[in-house]
Amino acid sequence: MSSGVCEVVRRLPFDFQSMSRALEQYKKIIEKKQSGEGWKTPSLSSPKRVRRREEEQSLLKFLALNALELTAPASDVLLRQSSSTNSSSNWFQLSGHPDTFAPAGPGTIWKKCSGGAERTVYEALNKEPSLQDVTPRFLREVHYAGQTFIELEDLLQGFRDPNVMDIKMGTRTFLESEVQNSSLRPDLYLKMVSLDPTAPTPEEHAAKAVTKLRYMQFREQQSSTCSLGFRIEAMKFRGTPPVTDLKRVKSSDEVISAMSLFIGNRGDVRLRLLARLQEIRSKLEQSKYFKHHEVVGSSILIIYDDVKVGAWLIDFAKTRPLPDEVTINHRSPWEQGNHEEGFLFGLDQLINVLEQVEVKSEIDNTVSSTSSSVALAS
Known part of the structure; x- marks a missing residue:
């Protein structure tokens, strides 16, 4: 082009x-x-x-x-x-x-x-x-x-006042080249203690400095990035201002609660998103391009309104080709030099979270069906 x-x-x-x-x-x-x-x-x-x-x-x-x-x-x-x-x-x-x-x-x-x-x-x-x-x-x-x-x-084209969620994917959102320098950084130590004074080790406290790798891994541990392979960056509900301070949403229960809030009582949205994310996962697993690249720091953008539901991959500034001798599965834990970024692991967990989201209308239908079955049995 x-x-x-x-x-x-x-x-x-x-x-x-x-x-x-x-x-x-x-x-x-x-x-x-x-x-x-x-x-x-x-x-x-x-x-x-x-x-x-x-x-x-x-x-x-x-x-x-x-x-x-x-x-x-x-x-x-x-x-x-x-x-x-x-x-x-x-x-x-x-x-x-x-x-x-x-x-x-x-x-x-x-x-x-x-x-x-x-x-x-x-x-x-x-x-x-x-x-x-x-x-x-x-x-x-x-x-x-x-x-x-x-x-x-513009992915928002065609939606009317939609609900929007930006989800950062992967267990690692930084490039290996970004953390190769092992110099001790006092500025990163100060950033770390401002977020959690107990995070540095005794040696790091004594040196009052940490490496960039240490700091980046610390930052990833503050959210659900390390544990679930994704984190909710921001979300916007229709008719209300956007919510952007979500990087500290960490535990599975917190993430499920946030996703439940985002879905609301739209059981149809939950089911359509599940189908869409499963489709994306299947396509990525079969993609020739995906097999030969690490996809770092990309996001999934979820959008829905009264009629339309969609999810797309965005942000590929840190996508890099793999060395010829390297293969990755996008699910294994990262170690320096193996190029794993956990993208598919995060997508697996995101789908799992959506499967656990309980929509009020679905709960009511389940209770109603159970009650009817009991009534018929008696």
């Missing part, structure tokens, strides 16, 4: 002021909706009502996407809100990763790439017929202002 330079429509940048304005209007919309104020027009198709609904949808999508470090095309309502801002930048500044994502055309996003690795992954995956619906569609590489972006399908 050929590269190209994209002509960009001028857009105002994302910053804390624009986010504050969006949050304020978001709160007003929710308050009005809860009280019924402003939603009493007799005509369902009146321009005023339609405009309000469009503004609500745009704001909710804006907030959800920024929380999950994704973006969609800038909406007119947000541009109107920020029209007084004076700026020369075309990019939204996303929380945590400034300039990583940028708005593109309808239904697409731009993601900044430090090199060609992620583009190569998407192109390879899109060439495998069985995997073409497992990832966002790759459109092209874009060069702008001396930087390189890849243009991808």
Whole structure:
């Protein structure tokens, strides 16, 4: 697929002021909706009502996407809100990763790439017929202002105010090359004790320093990454602000509770997600590309609304080809040099968690069926 330079429509940048304005209007919309104020027009198709609904949808999508470090095309309502801002930048500044994502055309996003690795992954995956619906569609590489972006399908396109969950996959979310340096780092020691003063060993306390490998493994142990092979990064419920402080959700019970909360009483969503994740697992197990690559730090994005349910693999910046003599099963424990990352182990456990999620409607049906059987037997 050929590269190209994209002509960009001028857009105002994302910053804390624009986010504050969006949050304020978001709160007003929710308050009005809860009280019924402003939603009493007799005509369902009146321009005023339609405009309000469009503004609500745009704001909710804006907030959800920024929380999950994704973006969609800038909406007119947000541009109107920020029209007084004076700026020369075309990019939204996303929380945590400034300039990583940028708005593109309808239904697409731009993601900044430090090199060609992620583009190569998407192109390879899109060439495998069985995997073409497992990832966002790759459109092209874009060069702008001396930087390189890849243009991808916006997976939220076609959903109406959906529930969204971002799940980081694998028992290891860092590359082996990132932790080869065995130098002691005082800065990482300070980060460790700020999270858990009891974590360093007596020797590490004495040195007041730890290696990067030690720190990265410590961080993985703070969530369900090590034990379950995945962690819930963030989730957004319809009609509410996103929840992003989930990296300390660790035990199986905590993860099941979080997933139960996300699914709610939608037994149909649980069953459709199970089928979709099992389909993804089967396709990955048979994929030639997957057999010859380690997939580190990728996520599964789960989205559902009243009608649609979907799950896709995203984020391949740390996917690397394996050395010719190395084979992995994506399930074995990681040891330095074996390249195992636990992706399929995590997918196995995610499916297992979903199987354990109890949906209220399903419980009620089970109780009702049991009661009927007892009544018939007596």
